[in-house]
Amino acid sequence: xxxxxxxxxxxxxxxxxxxxxxxxxxxxxxxxxxxxxxxxxxxxxxxxxxxxxxxxxxxxxxxxxxxxxxxxxxxxxxxxxxxxxxxxxxxxxxxxxxxxxxxxxxxxxxxxxxxxxxxxxxxxxxxxxxxxxxxxxxxxxxxxxxxxxxxxxxxxxxxxxxxxxxxxxxxxxxxxxxxxxxxxxxxxxxxxxxxxxxxxxxxxxxxxxxxxxxxxxxxxxxxxxxxxxxxxxxxxxxxxxxxxxxxxxxxxxxxxxxxxxxxxxxxxxxxxxxxxxxxxxxxxxxxxxxxxxxxxxxxxxxxxxxxxxxxxxxxxxxxxxxxxxxxx
Amino acid sequence: xxxxxxxxxxxxxxxxxxxxxxxxxxxxxxxxxxxxxxxxxxxxxxxxxxxxxxxxxxxxxxxxxxxxxxxxxxxxxxxxxxxxxxxxxxxxxxxxxxxxxxxxxxxxxxxxxxxxxxxxxxxxxxxxxxxxxxxxxxxxxxxxxxxxxxxxxxxxxxxxxxxxxxxxxxxxxxxxxxxxxxxxxxxxxxxxxxxxxxxxxxxxxxxxxxxxxxxxxxxx
Numbered sequence: 001x002x003x004x005x006x007x008x009x010x011x012x013x014x015x016x017x018x019x020x021x022x023x024x025x026x027x028x029x030x031x032x033x034x035x036x037x038x039x040x041x042x043x044x045x046x047x048x049x050x051x052x053x054x055x056x057x058x059x060x061x062x063x064x065x066x067x068x069x070x071x072x073x074x075x076x077x078x079x080x081x082x083x084x085x086x087x088x089x090x091x092x093x094x095x096x097x098x099x100x101x102x103x104x105x106x107x108x109x110x111x112x113x114x115x116x117x118x119x120x121x122x123x124x125x126x127x128x129x130x131x132x133x134x135x136x137x138x139x140x141x142x143x144x145x146x147x148x149x150x151x152x153x154x155x156x157x158x159x160x161x162x163x164x165x166x167x168x169x170x171x172x173x174x175x176x177x178x179x180x181x182x183x184x185x186x187x188x189x190x191x192x193x194x195x196x197x198x199x200x201x202x203x204x205x206x207x208x209x210x211x212x213x214x215x216x217x218x219x220x221x222x223x224x225x226x227x228x229x230x231x232x233x234x235x236x237x238x239x240x241x242x243x244x245x246x247x248x249x250x251x252x253x254x255x256x257x258x259x260x261x262x263x264x265x266x267x268x269x270x271x272x273x274x275x276x277x278x279x280x281x282x283x284x285x286x287x288x289x290x291x292x293x294x295x296x297x298x299x300x301x302x303x304x305x306x307x308x309x310x311x312x313x314x315x316x317x318x319x320x321x322x323x324x325x326x327x328x
Numbered sequence: 329x330x331x332x333x334x335x336x337x338x339x340x341x342x343x344x345x346x347x348x349x350x351x352x353x354x355x356x357x358x359x360x361x362x363x364x365x366x367x368x369x370x371x372x373x374x375x376x377x378x379x380x381x382x383x384x385x386x387x388x389x390x391x392x393x394x395x396x397x398x399x400x401x402x403x404x405x406x407x408x409x410x411x412x413x414x415x416x417x418x419x420x421x422x423x424x425x426x427x428x429x430x431x432x433x434x435x436x437x438x439x440x441x442x443x444x445x446x447x448x449x450x451x452x453x454x455x456x457x458x459x460x461x462x463x464x465x466x467x468x469x470x471x472x473x474x475x476x477x478x479x480x481x482x483x484x485x486x487x488x489x490x491x492x493x494x495x496x497x498x499x500x501x502x503x504x505x506x507x508x509x510x511x512x513x514x515x516x517x518x519x520x521x522x523x524x525x526x527x528x529x530x531x532x533x534x535x536x537x538x539x540x541x542x543x544x545x546x547x548x
Contacts, residue, residue: 080374083373086380286453287453298441
């Protein structure tokens, strides 16, 4: 399976290079001379993550998970990388699916700090590279299911959020985790419009946040996370609808009360706090029973959506005794 | 050359011009569909120029054009009124039928490509999801208009009843705008622009009906 990914990437390499050059053309023109193209060589997490947008195509030194593989989800191939990096919901850069890939190119995700606060023993504001330096990055292939009934299969690169949280030491009062995206309309032009309240906020129950599946993500397809996919650091919560996987995180707070979540604030009837993938609980405006796997062509049939996006074994017990049609 | 044959020649030339204009408008109105077909056969992200989610793209694209043509058909009378372009009236039926044509394509792309004939899901969409109910209502209201668009039908119904039936467009276009607005997440600008233009076009009708009558006689 892993060989297959490599082979696929190889076939697509010319295409990818061309696209990156295209997308980063402005930064590329400015930065290429100063940095030199040699900067694209491999290395540790710390020095790899600390660079200008030119580094968007930098490869990451990650070990491939032997649990979360294509085999484990019964897929032959991941979603085409070009598709996964050009079909995005990231309202901070516009509401159209192609907007983020277009409008996020000038965004520089460095320097970047993440504040960890609230019910923890060691709160603080950490440089993202320092924060992640102690960890070995891992590549995991997860299903990604958007609440809009489309899905992808993506090899994410990151560390379990639990590892980072354990280091700062949540106290007994930490019952939920609240996340916040950067608010900076100068850098995120979509925030000039009041489509949704800014900044984007999300939240998880502490046991959800500490579950091994929850990935603090810094890359995809073996490379640094592109801006349009939530650079430099985002969450991936694979059993929940995509909007729970908050992007471009600047703040993580451990709190006692259930924190507000942007889409829940915007439309509580349509988006619940939990927002677990569930084929039996429809969105008021569409069915969640089947999903469109993007990039599979115009005559492809929809795929049957799985309970908890196929991760029932891992996280099903978190919701024992809960009525998921009530706590949607 | 006698004057009667000169008139005949002028008449023939006028008819020819009118026919050519109709053909031109007919072809122009096909352009959005032609563009979608072109994209389908052009390479692009996710396989073709239709993008990674071609079903969604086509459905929205055809929906956009359905609503635009509905608004164009609705605009004929106000535009004629404001600019005095009486010739515009000759294209109204064609524009209205094109609106119906794009609505049908929009609906077909939903049933065939997006839902893959899952009738149970389609039925629950229509009954449970308000924005789809609204869209379907607009479609159903359009059917009698399309069916009665021929000259024969105008005669059969009589101009008064025919006009009354075709006034359902004043309901259909707002329904289309509502359908579009409700489909989008959050408050987005595009559906509001469509709604604003539609409101203006309808306001023109109200103005036309209630404006001071003497002014109208003077104009005549």
